[in-house]
Amino acid sequence: MSADAAPGPAPSTARRLHDVPTVPGAPKPDPILVADKVSRRFGGLTAVDVDHIEIQRGVITALIGPNGAGKTTLFNLLTGFDRADTGSWTFEGTPLAGKPAYRVAHAGMVRTFQLTKALSRLPVIENMRLGATGQRGESLWRAMLPFTWRAQEAAITERADELLHRFKLHALRDDFAGSLSGGQRKLLEMARALMSEPTMVMLDEPMAGVNPALTQSLLGHVKDLREQGMTVLFVEHDMDMVHDIADWVIVMAQGSVVAEGPPDVVMADPVVIDAYLGVHHDAPATEAEERQQLAEVESRLEKEFSSPDDDSEAAEPALGARDEH
Amino acid sequence: MDWNSLVANSFHAAFGVNAIAYAIAAIGLNIHFGYTGLLNFGQAGFLAVGAYGTAISIVHFDVPYFLAALIGMSMAVLLALLLGLPTLRLRADYLAVATIAAAEIVRLVIGSTVYARWTGGSSGFSGAFSNAFYNANPLPNETLHFGPVSVTPNRAWFMIVGWSLVAVIALLVWLLVRSPWGRILKGIREDEDAVRSLGKNVFARKMQALIIGGVIGSIAGIALVTGERAVLPNVFGTQLTFFFWTLLLLGGVARVLGPVLGAVILWLVFAVTESILRSGASAGWVPEALVSQSQIGLIRVMLVGLGLMLLMIFRPQGIVGDRRELAFDVR
Numbered sequence: 117m118s119a120d121a122a123p124g125p126a127p128s129t130a131r132r133l134h135d136v137p138t139v140p141g142a143p144k145p146d147p148i149l150v151a152d153k154v155s156r157r158f159g160g161l162t163a164v165d166v167d168h169i170e171i172q173r174g175v176i177t178a179l180i181g182p183n184g185a186g187k188t189t190l191f192n193l194l195t196g197f198d199r200a201d202t203g204s205w206t207f208e209g210t211p212l213a214g215k216p217a218y219r220v221a222h223a224g225m226v227r228t229f230q231l232t233k234a235l236s237r238l239p240v241i242e243n244m245r246l247g248a249t250g251q252r253g254e255s256l257w258r259a260m261l262p263f264t265w266r267a268q269e270a271a272i273t274e275r276a277d278e279l280l281h282r283f284k285l286h287a288l289r290d291d292f293a294g295s296l297s298g299g300q301r302k303l304l305e306m307a308r309a310l311m312s313e314p315t316m317v318m319l320d321e322p323m324a325g326v327n328p329a330l331t332q333s334l335l336g337h338v339k340d341l342r343e344q345g346m347t348v349l350f351v352e353h354d355m356d357m358v359h360d361i362a363d364w365v366i367v368m369a370q371g372s373v374v375a376e377g378p379p380d381v382v383m384a385d386p387v388v389i390d391a392y393l394g395v396h397h398d399a400p401a402t403e404a405e406e407r408q409q410l411a412e413v414e415s416r417l418e419k420e421f422s423s424p425d426d427d428s429e430a431a432e433p434a435l436g437a438r439d440e441h
Numbered sequence: 442m443d444w445n446s447l448v449a450n451s452f453h454a455a456f457g458v459n460a461i462a463y464a465i466a467a468i469g470l471n472i473h474f475g476y477t478g479l480l481n482f483g484q485a486g487f488l489a490v491g492a493y494g495t496a497i498s499i500v501h502f503d504v505p506y507f508l509a510a511l512i513g514m515s516m517a518v519l520l521a522l523l524l525g526l527p528t529l530r531l532r533a534d535y536l537a538v539a540t541i542a543a544a545e546i547v548r549l550v551i552g553s554t555v556y557a558r559w560t561g562g563s564s565g566f567s568g569a570f571s572n573a574f575y576n577a578n579p580l581p582n583e584t585l586h587f588g589p590v591s592v593t594p595n596r597a598w599f600m601i602v603g604w605s606l607v608a609v610i611a612l613l614v615w616l617l618v619r620s621p622w623g624r625i626l627k628g629i630r631e632d633e634d635a636v637r638s639l640g641k642n643v644f645a646r647k648m649q650a651l652i653i654g655g656v657i658g659s660i661a662g663i664a665l666v667t668g669e670r671a672v673l674p675n676v677f678g679t680q681l682t683f684f685f686w687t688l689l690l691l692g693g694v695a696r697v698l699g700p701v702l703g704a705v706i707l708w709l710v711f712a713v714t715e716s717i718l719r720s721g722a723s724a725g726w727v728p729e730a731l732v733s734q735s736q737i738g739l740i741r742v743m744l745v746g747l748g749l750m751l752l753m754i755f756r757p758q759g760i761v762g763d764r765r766e767l768a769f770d771v772r
Contacts, residue, residue, distance in 0.1 A: 197634065197637070197638075216637075216642075217634075217637040217638060218639075218640050218643065221638060221639060221640030226638065229634070229635070229638070233635035233638075234635075235627070235631035235632055237630075237631055237766045238627055238628065238631060242627075245621070246624055246641075251621045254625060254641070255622065256617075256622055256649050258620075259616070259620035259621065259622035259623065260613065260616045260620070262616070262620065265620065265621060305635075309638075309639070311639075312639055312640055
C-alpha cells in the first residue's frame with residue numbers, strides 16, 4: 117500500500133478543509149454531523165467524553181486512536197446502538213440523540229460493524245434486498261398481498277444486482293451469505309448499507325481481517341462513496357490506509373478527542389504520538405538528552421527501513437515513525 | 442397381529458385431532474423460532490388461553506362459538522403483549538425463561554380451586570361447550586367406512602374443518618415469510634443488530650411475530666379442546682410445548698410444511714409403535730416382567746426420543762430442511 121495511490125480528496129471539499137484549524141473540536145465550514153458534550157460511562161469507567169465534534173460533509177473522515185479510546189462506543193452512541201449518558205447531536209440539522217437505531221438509519225446515517233454482520237442463512241441477494249428502506253411489503257398487512265409490493269421488489273432487486281456487480285459479488289448472488297469469506301462479507305455489508313441510499317456511511321474498522329488483495333478493492337469502494345457525494349466516517353487502525361484515503365483525521369484517546377487535522381499534520385502531532393505510546397513515558401530532561409534520544413530513534417528507524425519490510429503490515433505501526441519527510 | 446386395527450389407529454393418529462392441533466401449534470412455533478429466532482418454550486400457554494378464553498365465553502356468557510373463538514384468540518394477543526413488552530428488548534434467552542414460566546402460571550391459575558367457579562378447576566369443562574360446533578355439522582348422520590377405517594360424522598366434520606384450517610394457516614404463513622416482512626423476520630433471526638442498522642424497527646417486528654405465532658397457537662388450543670370435547674388444565678403442561686418442539690425439529694425448521702409433516706409423522710409413529718408393542722405383549726413376545734401393559738405408553742415416548750436423537754445425528758435439518766443452512770456457524 118503506497119501513499120501515491122491518489123490520495124485525492126475531492127478538490128472543493130479539500131480546499132474548504134484547508135482553512136480549518138487543527139484543534140480538537142474544530143468548527144467545519146459545512147458540517148453534516150455536530151455533536152456536543154457526548155458522554156458514556158460504564159460504571160466507573162468513562163468510555164466516551166467528547167466535548168464537541170463536527171464532521172464535514174462530503175469528505176472521508178477517519179476516527180483513530182489506541183485500543184480502548186472509545187471510538188466504537190462513540191460510533192454506537194451516534195448511531196443509536198447505545199444510550200449516551202449526556203449529550204446531544206444533530207445530523208443534517210435533525211437532533212438524533214436518544215433516537216433508536218432504526219430511526220438513525222432512516223435519517224440517512226448507516227453503519228457497518230467491526231465484527232461483520234452478514235445474515236448467514238439468507239442468500240446474498242436477500243441480504244441486499246433487506247437493505248432497501250421504505251419497502252411497502254414490510255408492513256404486515258400488505259405482506260400478504262404480493263401485488264402491492266411486487267413492482268417495488270423488482271426495482272429493489274435491480275438496484276441490488278447493480279451494486280453486487282460493482283462490488284464484484286454478483287457471482288455469489290444466490291449463495292448463502294454464511295458461505296462468504298471474511299473480506300467478501302465486508303464487501304457485502306458495505307453494499308448492503310448502500311442499499312438504503314444513505315447520505316453518511318459509518319464504517320467500523322472496514323479493513324479488519326481483510327486480506328491485502330481485497331483491501332485495495334475496499335479502499336476503492338470507500339473512495340467511490342465520496343465521489344458519489346456521501347460522507348464517510350470510519351474507524352481504522354491501519355495507518356497506511358488512513359493516510360491513503362482520509363481527508364481529515366480525528367484522534368481519540370481515553371474517551372475524548374485529543375487532536376484533529378489532515379493526516380500528515382495529525383500523525384506528526386506529539387499529542388497523538390503520546391496517545392499511542394503513553395504520555396511522555398520517556399520525556400527528555402535536558403536538551404542534550406533529547407538530541408541523544410532523537411539520534412537513537414533515528415538509527416533504530418534506519419535499521420528497520422533497511423531490513424526487508426515484510427513486517428510493515430504487522431502490529432500497530434508506530435505513528436510518526438512513518439513520517440518520511 | 443391385527444392389521445386392520447393398526448391401519449385404523451394409524452389413520453386416526455396421523456390425521457386426527459392431535460395431529461391437527463399439534464400441526465397448527467407448531468406452525469405458530471415455527472414463526473417464533475424458525476423464522477424470527479424467538480425461543481418460545483411456552484407455546485402450551487398460548488393454547489391454554491385460547492382454549493379457556495373460548496370455553497369460558499361459551500359456558501359462562503353464552504357467546505356464539507365463532508365469536509368465542511375470536512375471544513380466545515384475542516386472549517393470546519394479550520398474552521403475547523404481556524410477554525413481549527418486557528422481554529423482547531432483551532436477549533433471546535430471557536424470552537425463553539419468561540415464556541416457560543408464563544405457560545406454567547397460566548396452567549396453574551386455570552387449574553386452581555380459587556378460580557374454579559370460572560374455569561372448572563382441575564376438572565375443567567365437559568364437552569357441552571363444543572356442541573355448537575358439532576351441531577353445525579352438515580354431513581349425513583352415519584358413520585363412514587373406508588376399508589378398515591371408520592369415521593364418525595362428528596370426527597369427519599372436525600377433520601375436514603381442522604385440515605382446512607391447517608391449509609389456510611400454512612398458506613398465510615407461506616405468503617408472509619416470502620414477503621419483505623418475512624425477510625425482516627429472517628434477518629432478525631440471523632442478527633438483529635444488522636437489521637436495526639438498516640433502518641428496520643426490530644422490536645415491532647418481533648412483537649408482530651410473537652403475536653401471530655401466539656394466535657396460531659391459540660387456534661391450536663381451540664382445535665384441541667373442540668376435538669377432544671373436554672377442557673382440562675393438565676393438558677397444557679410443559680411436555681405439550683416440548684412435543685411441539687420435537688415435531689418442529691422432526692419436520693424441519695423454517696419450512697412452511699415442516700411442522701405439518703412433523704405432526705403427522707410424530708403421531709403416526711406413536712400409533713404404530715403402540716399397536717406393535719400392544720399386540721406383541723398380548724401375543725407374549727414382550728415378557729410382562731419386562732414391560733407391563735401400562736408401561737407401553739411410556740415405551741413409545743422413549744422410542745420417539747430415540748428417533749429424534751438419531752434424526753439430530755444423521756439428519757439435523759429435519760425431514761424437509763435444507764442441510765446447507767447448517768453448514769455454517771450462525772453466531
